[in-house]
Amino acid sequence: MATRNASIVAPHGYAAAGIACGIKRSGRPDLSVIVADRPAAAAGVFTTNTVKAAPVTLGAERLGAHGDRIRGILTVSGVANALTGVEGLDDNRRLLVAAERTLALPPDSLLPACTGVIGPRIPLDRALAGLGPLAAGLGSTVAAADRAAAAILTTDTTPKVARRTLRLADGRRCTVGGIAKGSGMIAPRLGPLHATTLAFLTTDAPATPPGLARLLAAEVDRTLNMVSVDGDTSTNDTVYVLANGAAGGRSADDDPAFQAAVGAVLEDLARAIARDGEGATKLLTVTVEGARSVDDARAASRAVVGSTLVKAAIFGADPNVGRIACALGYSGARIDPARIDVVLERPGAPVPLLVDGRPAPGLDNGAGAKVRRILQRLDEIPLTVRLHQGSATARAWGCDLSYAYVQINAAYRT
Amino acid sequence: MATRNASIVAPHGYAAAGIACGIKRSGRPDLSVIVADRPAAAAGVFTTNTVKAAPVTLGAERLGAHGDRIRGILTVSGVANALTGVEGLDDNRRLLVAAERTLALPPDSLLPACTGVIGPRIPLDRALAGLGPLAAGLGSTVAAADRAAAAILTTDTTPKVARRTLRLADGRRCTVGGIAKGSGMIAPRLGPLHATTLAFLTTDAPATPPGLARLLAAEVDRTLNMVSVDGDTSTNDTVYVLANGAAGGRSADDDPAFQAAVGAVLEDLARAIARDGEGATKLLTVTVEGARSVDDARAASRAVVGSTLVKAAIFGADPNVGRIACALGYSGARIDPARIDVVLERPGAPVPLLVDGRPAPGLDNGAGAKVRRILQRLDEIPLTVRLHQGSATARAWGCDLSYAYVQINAAYRT
Numbered sequence: 161m162a163t164r165n166a167s168i169v170a171p172h173g174y175a176a177a178g179i180a181c182g183i184k185r186s187g188r189p190d191l192s193v194i195v196a197d198r199p200a201a202a203a204g205v206f207t208t209n210t211v212k213a214a215p216v217t218l219g220a221e222r223l224g225a226h227g228d229r230i231r232g233i234l235t236v237s238g239v240a241n242a243l244t245g246v247e248g249l250d251d252n253r254r255l256l257v258a259a260e261r262t263l264a265l266p267p268d269s270l271l272p273a274c275t276g277v278i279g280p281r282i283p284l285d286r287a288l289a290g291l292g293p294l295a296a297g298l299g300s301t302v303a304a305a306d307r308a309a310a311a312i313l314t315t316d317t318t319p320k321v322a323r324r325t326l327r328l329a330d331g332r333r334c335t336v337g338g339i340a341k342g343s344g345m346i347a348p349r350l351g352p353l354h355a356t357t358l359a360f361l362t363t364d365a366p367a368t369p370p371g372l373a374r375l376l377a378a379e380v381d382r383t384l385n386m387v388s389v390d391g392d393t394s395t396n397d398t399v400y401v402l403a404n405g406a407a408g409g410r411s412a413d414d415d416p417a418f419q420a421a422v423g424a425v426l427e428d429l430a431r432a433i434a435r436d437g438e439g440a441t442k443l444l445t446v447t448v449e450g451a452r453s454v455d456d457a458r459a460a461s462r463a464v465v466g467s468t469l470v471k472a473a474i475f476g477a478d479p480n481v482g483r484i485a486c487a488l489g490y491s492g493a494r495i496d497p498a499r500i501d502v503v504l505e506r507p508g509a510p511v512p513l514l515v516d517g518r519p520a521p522g523l524d525n526g527a528g529a530k531v532r533r534i535l536q537r538l539d540e541i542p543l544t545v546r547l548h549q550g551s552a553t554a555r556a557w558g559c560d561l562s563y564a565y566v567q568i569n570a571a572y573r574t
Numbered sequence: 575m576a577t578r579n580a581s582i583v584a585p586h587g588y589a590a591a592g593i594a595c596g597i598k599r600s601g602r603p604d605l606s607v608i609v610a611d612r613p614a615a616a617a618g619v620f621t622t623n624t625v626k627a628a629p630v631t632l633g634a635e636r637l638g639a640h641g642d643r644i645r646g647i648l649t650v651s652g653v654a655n656a657l658t659g660v661e662g663l664d665d666n667r668r669l670l671v672a673a674e675r676t677l678a679l680p681p682d683s684l685l686p687a688c689t690g691v692i693g694p695r696i697p698l699d700r701a702l703a704g705l706g707p708l709a710a711g712l713g714s715t716v717a718a719a720d721r722a723a724a725a726i727l728t729t730d731t732t733p734k735v736a737r738r739t740l741r742l743a744d745g746r747r748c749t750v751g752g753i754a755k756g757s758g759m760i761a762p763r764l765g766p767l768h769a770t771t772l773a774f775l776t777t778d779a780p781a782t783p784p785g786l787a788r789l790l791a792a793e794v795d796r797t798l799n800m801v802s803v804d805g806d807t808s809t810n811d812t813v814y815v816l817a818n819g820a821a822g823g824r825s826a827d828d829d830p831a832f833q834a835a836v837g838a839v840l841e842d843l844a845r846a847i848a849r850d851g852e853g854a855t856k857l858l859t860v861t862v863e864g865a866r867s868v869d870d871a872r873a874a875s876r877a878v879v880g881s882t883l884v885k886a887a888i889f890g891a892d893p894n895v896g897r898i899a900c901a902l903g904y905s906g907a908r909i910d911p912a913r914i915d916v917v918l919e920r921p922g923a924p925v926p927l928l929v930d931g932r933p934a935p936g937l938d939n940g941a942g943a944k945v946r947r948i949l950q951r952l953d954e955i956p957l958t959v960r961l962h963q964g965s966a967t968a969r970a971w972g973c974d975l976s977y978a979y980v981q982i983n984a985a986y987r988t
Binding site: 208209210211212240242243244245277278279280393394395468472475480481482483485486488489490495497498514517518519523561562563566567 | 622623624625626654656657658659691692693694807808809882886889894895896897899900902903904909911912928931932933937975976977980981
């Protein structure tokens, strides 16, 4: 069945669409919708930035009041609808009301999201005029899901999609699908009821809103919150999950297989966001082992992927392990500088970079040139950091810092 | 008198020298010394990075044991002497002992500093062979001070020097001089006894080690600790101040004029470091007013100068006030997004960018092009952020993010 290869329409009971309505000057798709065929349990996590975009405020409100009967997600890309005051809230409400009417959905059943330039209001005339074509495009095909995934992007070079099928404890088969956008202003720190990382998950598993909320918060902490492209936490980060229960049976809230599938979809999306970081040429994966606590392991791995100097060194294929140690040192994690090991996990042939807190022998001369060639060839740089302080582990995802990053962000609005 | 125009030899009783001894492959100056003509009271602040270079450990030790009779500062540039274990400590001790002998100074009277690549050990043969020429070059002339200032640099494009003369409460005239290096791995967070920002101050004012330590910590918090080039806190940041008392009279520890002069020299050096950030084309100065607390004001101003996206926008002369608001939002400072004003302090004609939390009228079209032209022309971008939450203020210094930053750091060791 064709939809089994799709993302957000892979679970039973979902349709999606994406179109260009002229919000983006480029003419690229900018209006996207996901629709559930019946009321779905929903949960969300949002940016912890104090400056919140209008859709973040509205989305949290709607989840609080109607989280047990959500019917979909409407996303505008091209404008963030942030710093837009009461007019911004009103614009987004009007757009949701009109979309619910056009799509024949009950009031207050759509969740909003926006991403793009901060400051300008939504060009409401164009967005409203786009609703008819958007509704007409709704479908449960791979092509429709791909259009929805494309229409939430901004500077992304590629859509991010993921999917897992699983068997619940009662033997029923169900699916979790997801789409995301990332690229810039990426250092999500999502909290319960507070998201320009956008990630939307759909599932036909049965669930309750509080169960979904717990599961989502835990899995986002371990995945999307461990991605850093530029260290800037957006005004618009939003993650939603919809569970329409089309698979039947009892709530899967506490089902380990369900939790694992949601986690796996979020992890795929996290990796895809890091790999497609603005200007990125290489994916950087840092696994910290042997930390005193999970918080320490997360702080340490985040510091390394977040270090501007490490990122520039990776772009230059420079095995500059000093910068890695430096980042570990200011991460706040409890470390013993004399007991840190760092390994480049080249497939099949790991390369030690730091041994007992000292650069691996020869790294500054002969061996350095060899490692440089290895770094040049790899498009994913997997590093393992061993702290020897305990047994906690964590992984963070990032990317290198290239000329293109500067070009993209110096000229973003020109 | 010629030395009155100098930096670290402007106060009475100091000599300086800088030479190239071959540590840097480029042949640039890499060995620098400042010598006081009598035992000086000294204080220092060092990096808070857990991974500390050998000279940081040694410098803190020596200040603790001999802070009342320091005779000078010996700096190696080109290697950081970090991640070098016990061998690194031993190398640096041997270099200090040899330098003290060559310069006819008492044991344990020199403070060490290093800056450069993390990992390699000091090429001790070259450094030791350089001590004779270094001693021969000692002088109290502007030229000698300039050579000392040049020899502590790494990727800096220009030396950083500053000087203030003042009159103490008892009428005596004295001087505070300073040199610094900065450029990359710059986000100093210096703490008492914990430094690759290097800054060295000399004064002929009389002072005590604890008085100097208090004064230095307070003024560094307000100045060097408010500079961000790339957000990476180095393993080597070190600030030293020497007070040889050559001006005579009682301790100036609590003299407001002395405190102001030390603060002014540190502020000049902080600005100079930010302006010469790696690849920088523009100096960014962010003054936050109306914060609830000084900590809030510092967090808010640091977040704006530290934002990769703000830095890239400034490079592109893009008045992207959304990114400024976004940084304020994640800074941790207490803010009301609807009450933030941001002004570009164009000399003589301030330009409002954000008014009551909304982009200034027209900024996204006609007015935007005008502001863009203003930003293009200015080589210093002074922004004032008004939070309307209280009366606390702070200022932070940073720079734009250019292609050259990436080039410098991707190829640092090639």
